[in-house]
Amino acid sequence: MINKTIAELSQELAKGSVSSVELTKACLERINNSQKTLNCFITVTPELALKQAAEADKLRSQGKAQALTGIPIAHKDIFCTKGIKTSCGSRMLDNFIAPYDASIVSKLMAAGTVMLGKTNMDEFAMGSSNENSYYGPVKNPWDLKAVPGGSSGGSSACVAAGLAYGATGTDTGGSIRQPAALCGITGIKPSYGRVSRYGMIAFASSLDQAGPLAQTAEDCALMLQAMAGYDEKDSTSVNKSVPDYQAALTQSIKGLKIGLPKEFFGEGLHPDIEASVRESIRVLESLGAIIKEVHLPNTHLSIPVYYVIAPAECSSNLARFDGVRYGYRCENPKNLEDLYKRSRGEGFGQEVKRRILIGTYVLSAGYYDAYYLHAQKVRRLISQDYENCFKEVDVILGPTTPTPAFNIGEKSADPIAMYLSDIYTCGINLAGLPGLSMPGGFVENRPIGLQLIGNYFEEAKLLNIAHQFQQATDWHKKRPEK
Amino acid sequence: MSISLEAIERIAHLARLPYEHTPDSHPIQDDLNRIVQMVDQIRGADTKGISPMAHPLNMSQVFRTDEVTELNERDQLMLLSSKAEAGLYLVPQVIE
Numbered sequence: 195m196i197n198k199t200i201a202e203l204s205q206e207l208a209k210g211s212v213s214s215v216e217l218t219k220a221c222l223e224r225i226n227n228s229q230k231t232l233n234c235f236i237t238v239t240p241e242l243a244l245k246q247a248a249e250a251d252k253l254r255s256q257g258k259a260q261a262l263t264g265i266p267i268a269h270k271d272i273f274c275t276k277g278i279k280t281s282c283g284s285r286m287l288d289n290f291i292a293p294y295d296a297s298i299v300s301k302l303m304a305a306g307t308v309m310l311g312k313t314n315m316d317e318f319a320m321g322s323s324n325e326n327s328y329y330g331p332v333k334n335p336w337d338l339k340a341v342p343g344g345s346s347g348g349s350s351a352c353v354a355a356g357l358a359y360g361a362t363g364t365d366t367g368g369s370i371r372q373p374a375a376l377c378g379i380t381g382i383k384p385s386y387g388r389v390s391r392y393g394m395i396a397f398a399s400s401l402d403q404a405g406p407l408a409q410t411a412e413d414c415a416l417m418l419q420a421m422a423g424y425d426e427k428d429s430t431s432v433n434k435s436v437p438d439y440q441a442a443l444t445q446s447i448k449g450l451k452i453g454l455p456k457e458f459f460g461e462g463l464h465p466d467i468e469a470s471v472r473e474s475i476r477v478l479e480s481l482g483a484i485i486k487e488v489h490l491p492n493t494h495l496s497i498p499v500y501y502v503i504a505p506a507e508c509s510s511n512l513a514r515f516d517g518v519r520y521g522y523r524c525e526n527p528k529n530l531e532d533l534y535k536r537s538r539g540e541g542f543g544q545e546v547k548r549r550i551l552i553g554t555y556v557l558s559a560g561y562y563d564a565y566y567l568h569a570q571k572v573r574r575l576i577s578q579d580y581e582n583c584f585k586e587v588d589v590i591l592g593p594t595t596p597t598p599a600f601n602i603g604e605k606s607a608d609p610i611a612m613y614l615s616d617i618y619t620c621g622i623n624l625a626g627l628p629g630l631s632m633p634g635g636f637v638e639n640r641p642i643g644l645q646l647i648g649n650y651f652e653e654a655k656l657l658n659i660a661h662q663f664q665q666a667t668d669w670h671k672k673r674p675e676k
Numbered sequence: 677m678s679i680s681l682e683a684i685e686r687i688a689h690l691a692r693l694p695y696e697h698t699p700d701s702h703p704i705q706d707d708l709n710r711i712v713q714m715v716d717q718i719r720g721a722d723t724k725g726i727s728p729m730a731h732p733l734n735m736s737q738v739f740r741t742d743e744v745t746e747l748n749e750r751d752q753l754m755l756l757s758s759k760a761e762a763g764l765y766l767v768p769q770v771i772e
Contacts (some may be wrong), residue, residue, distance in 0.1 A: 293753055386732040400731055430731075449711050496719040509691060516692070518765050520756040529768045530690070539694035547693055548704075552711055554691040556681065565715065570728030572721045577729060610710055626732020650733070 195220065196356045197673055200265050200413040203359060206637045207254065207264050214254070214264030215320045218247035218308050221266045225310060225357045232333050234352040235320055236271045237279050238311035244306040261416050261440075263306030268358040270313035270349045273299050273320055273404070274393040278493070281394045283315040283327040283345075286515050286541035296393025297428065298362060298404050298421045299413045305420035313348030317543045318512065319366055319397040321345050322615040324373070327604045334377060335674040336640055340599035343373030343615075345534050349407050350377040354674060360408040360417050362393060367500050368594075368619025371631035372397050374407055374645025375594035378672060380660060381407040382414050385651050386477045386626035387432035389418075390425030399430070399506035401500075410670050411632060411660035415439035417655060434651060442654035443661040448482030450659065453587035457493035458618055461540065464597045467642050470592050470635035474644050475663070477666050478591070486587055490579040496621035497613055500608040502556050502569035508546075509553030515541065525652070548609065575624040589659060592618055594631040594643035630656040631652045633669035641672075678709045 195203065195212055206212050222240050229235060234512035243266065248595045250264035274280050274292035281287045295303070302307070316326040324332040324347025332347040334340035335355035342351040346363030350373035353361050363370040365383035374381030382405045389404045397401060406417035419440065423431040454475070459468055475485055480643040516539025517523035524540055527533035542550070547579055583590060622629040627647055634644035644663075648656045679687075688695035703716075703738065714725060727759055759766040 289758075290756065293684070294758065295751070303726055309738045340693055426740070430735065432733065432735075462764045492721070501711060502715050502718065513692075518757065518767060519753075523758050527768050530770050533768055534692040535694040538692055541691075548707060548711070550691050550693060551687055551704075551708060552683070552686045552715075555683075555708075555712070556715070558687060558690060564719070567728055568721075568723060569715075569718055571723035572718050574726050574729035575721065576722065577732070609707055610714055624729075624732070653694070671770055 197407050198640060200262070200359045200416055200475050201410070203265060204261050210427070214247040214308060215244060217264065218243050218310070220294050221310055221358060227359060228355060231338065232331050232335060232351055232355055234313055234348045234355065234357060235268070235289065235311045235328050236281055236283070236314050236348070239278060239309055243308050243310050250306050250308060260306050262302070262420055264308060265306070265359055266308045266496070266650040267302065267311050268310045268313045268349060268352050268361040269299060269313055270346050270361065270363050272315060272364050272395050273362060274395070275309070275312065278312065279314065280328060280395070281328070283317040283329060284542065284546070285328045288328065288522065290521055294360055294393060297390035297425045299393065301384055302417070302420050309391055312395045313352055313361060315348055315423065316345035317394070317454060318508070318546050319345040319364055319369055320508070320545050322368065322372055322612050323605065324348065325602060326543055328543060331602055334599050334640070337380060337599070339374065339601050340640055341602055343376035343599065346373050348642070350374055350379060350381070353377070353379050353409065354409050356673065357451070360413055361404055364402055364404050365623065366397050367504060367623050368616040369596050370405045370407060371619050371629055371643070374631040376599040378641030379407055379409055380411050380414050380630070380632045380670060381405060381657065382418060382630040382653060383622065383628060384418065384653050385421060385628045387430055388628070388651065389421050389654065389663040390428040390431050392425055396511040398504040400507060401504060403645055406607045406614065407413040408501040410442070411630070411657045411664055412443055414580060415657045419585070437654045439654050439657050442658045445658050446482065447478070447659055447662050450483045451587040452478060452483050452485050453488035453583050454485060455488050455490045455493065455590060457490050458592035462596045462614070462617065463670055464637060467593045467597070470637065470642055471591070471644060474634050474663065477663060479665060481662055487589055488590065490583065492572065492576045492579050492623060494613060496576060496624065499569045499576065499624060500573045500616065501552070501613060502565050505549040505553030506557050506566050507553070509550045509557065510511055512546070512550055515539045517541070545609070569663065573624045578619050580625045580647070588654060591649040592645050594618060594645040598637040598640035598642050618645060626650065628656055630660055632660045632663060635669055635673070642671055660671040679705065679712060681705055684708065
């Protein structure tokens with residue numbers, strides 16, 4: 195059952211060829227055997243998982259099973275899970291037991307999923323390699339010398355390694371799509387407002403979105419169906435009906451116009467990744483899609499704008515971690531200022547502190563207009579670039595990352611080199627558009643991903659195209675050697 | 677534009693992060709300066725007539741009826757703090 199997808203398992207569970215308890219036990223054993231090597235999990239919840247699996251099997255026996263009933267999944271440790279440690283990959287929350295469930299956790303539970311545990315991640319979702327975690331780095335199941343990507347590195351690696359059949363992640367500048375690409379799986383960042391952020395520990399509130407990671411577009415569709423929808427507890431949640439993502443998968447893509455941004459194929463892109471993207475274009479053309487060159491002239495400003503806005507918003511969001519009401523508190527503070535500074539200094543890692551400092555700088559008196567306000571205006575220019583493209587094409591296609599997975603330690607000393615991993619992904623967060631990454635081949639024996647970018651609330655179209663591509667190719671069926 | 681060690685000290689204080697000038701301070705200064713140099717690229721963009729985009733969907737704050745809907749879970753939530761007593765969070769003395 196290890197190589198089966200969620201959709202296939204759902205059928206096996208329905209036929210009775212396997213029970214949820216059996217599936218869950220097998221996942222827990224694989225997690226236990228791989229934890230020292232891969233380090234995908236911060237917390238494993240075996241008792242809860244087996245209890246939920248037994249309940250799922252009981253529901254099934256009563257004829258009440260849904261598509262996701264009994265499917266073992268994992269949650270990124272950024273989502274509050276009631277009564278269970280929720281660390282956000284940080285020493286700051288190492289002692290934090292969430293007092294409530296995030297909305298997407300409740301929704302996936304109501305859909306019948308079984309929670310195996312909480313996955314490792316870059317601290318406070320800040321990173322592109324899962325090397326910034328207080329709990330140590332995650333290894334890429336395809337090559338243990340390589341990073342899995344980040345910040346949803348644990349979620350991505352655990353799906354790629356067959357430890358869970360699906361996992362939740364979050365994406366602020368690429369943190370679902372980039373690790374999905376580097377681990378050879380599928381992941382989708384929905385439109386801003388499509389999925390509730392209630393209970394999702396905030397990094398950058400105008401950019402953060404939750405989404406699924408799984409082996410296939412079909413599996414992502416099943417998970418997103420359960421996750422998406424209006425939530426009155428999130429004031430940025432959009433009250434728009436959720437389409438039937440599964441029904442949309444089988445539509446023909448004949449006549450679909452796909453745009454290739456000239457700016458995504460320039461300097462810095464690994465030539466073999468470009469070759470893979472061009473090969474995938476031939477596959478999509480054989481399915482009837484029409485390819486057209488488009489322009490996103492402000493692409494080169496995506497990273498600079500992102501690294502003004504995201505740190506600014508994070509400096510505000512992380513101000514709540516002061517050692518008083520929850521989280522890490524330093525020993526023997528001399529006074530209140532010492533309490534705040536040492537709790538935060540000792541609780542946060544280097545990258546988090548770096549981004550808080552940058553964020554504070556760009557918001558400070560004398561610099562606010564030149565940096566933050568100006569970045570917000572350039573953000574609108576970037577958004578308008580996409581708006582203009584969607585007047586000519588239905589979706590945009592390109593590489594997810596400029597290179598395959600890099601080695602652990604290769605970029606950790608150079609923040610700028612790390613930030614450049616997000617060149618093709620962060621513009622989509624700035625615009626609030628949906629983006630999907632699907633497996634597109636291998637370069638230097640490491641997976642690479644293809645990115646599809648859609649117009650607002652067109653997740654169904656992205657999943658449809660990815661599913662059709664996955665019917666015509668088999669990159670998504672490859673698995674790392676055990 | 678580059679950030680001086682004094683500026684780093686000032687913004688660290690604003691952010692309530694610890695910072696002291698030491699011989700080891702220069703790597704932090706170098707990192708921050710490289711990041712600022714990178715983000716300085718936005719200064720070249722022509723944004724005449726462009727309004728700032730704070731929200732990706734240009735939404736504004738939604739409101740609801742001003743009525744109590746949440747449960748009072750004070751005691752349960754205060755258990756999350758390492759230093760809380762009788763409904764109060766304990767901190768070092770702030771009033772002389």
